[in-house]
Amino acid sequence: MARSKNKETAGPAARMVAFVVRHMRLRMGLTQDQLGEIIGYTGAAVSAMETLAQPVSDEMLMQLGQALGDDVEFFEGMRLWVRLERLPEEFRDYLLIEQKALSMYLYAMNNIHGLFQTDGYARAQISGGYPPLSHERIEELVLARMARKTNFDRTPMCHIELVLDESALRRKFGSTEIMREQYLYLAECARYKNVTLQVLPLDIGLMGENAGARGELNLVETAEHTQVTYMEIQDESVLVTDPAKVSTYAQRYAKIRSQALSAHESLAFIERLAGEGT
Template identity: 50%
Template structure:
């Protein structure tokens, strides 16, 4: 059932789409039930859309464009804006860069990197956010995170690197079954030709130059061969383009990667933790 909280938290894009659907529907002299039949949805679904109780799905926007869009392309244009709404505000700029990136390198000391997460792991992680998200927002955020995995199969292919702390692989998020499935998923990605996964063991703290203690970071190379850095902590995101700072963070990442296990050693450790290696 639609919740009033969903209506109050609706984004500007959702409100605009709701207004356009209502205006276009009335212009065509259609009831909510009639429009729903034309789109393959119930009248309740159309009502939820027009009152902002439920944001439009990508499929619904495609059908709206075909049925009442009148060739204007407004619902097609809304698809990208609605997609961005599924991400936290601080992440939206980076999400756009990541989608077209030539290369993405990530160091994660706390959780599995978002593009490697299973649906269940992402759901458990996002459901545990504080302050808590509404059920609808959890679904939106999880959907946005899973959608980012299209990067793995994109043409042209993207080169993807992940250095992850070993503690992340043993830190329980969700049930034991969720964690094992997540490790198996990580193994599957690690075996791809365009993906490199390395594990950073805990004993690297024995050395005084363990630069991973500064926290997580992401490096991205754009189609224009521009190199950028994205940092996120406590729900605050920072996108860095200054060449000197990007160089410093790139050197820091290179040091972290050099201290990690090799890709083959990392694969073996993940297999062992997942119970796939005797």
């Protein structure tokens, strides 16, 4: 049933890959089993990709690019578009901006920000939502989320700041071990030269103000040196480009950051959570 649905919902990028692979495989005189052996997959997996019964994975695209040598650039280029097709439609425009961003200023209060999630945490969060998703859809979304980690190490380098509300750190997903791995990964990210990670304490409101009370936001400096704001709520999203509105969000983010623990205090706090066994 899932495979039948995949054939119906496959996007243009997946269809293009399937067409090109089949054309090149036949031109090279290879059966599906023979191509599968070359790239480390079964013939059934190649067949599923060519017939759109199973979405092509990022890893398979890399192997196909090497096996069908003279079109490596095609497969490299298609990786982005195939990834985009796995994501909710409302997120795609933002992802294109994120991948070329010069800087990102992020505030997350409900969950660990997607850019900083481990595989286990992302899978637990996505699979636990409602309405429930199929196993295939969960894997697609997890793979797409993990692919965003290229933002930590790319050229030009992206400067990334994240303020995590303490509530996001306290909210548990999956298991104790998954949370421990997530905390340790956050601590690792906090040590990257292009990353600043801070924690906004739960009791900040006792000081008389909490600039983060209105919810999460993502401020991005684009490759053209303009700023945009991206926000999500209940599977709906909005991309704000109006300079006056973006300026207000930028000021709000600056206030949130000023109310958070310092980077060193935040790292110590996260490491303490990892050591507590949650």
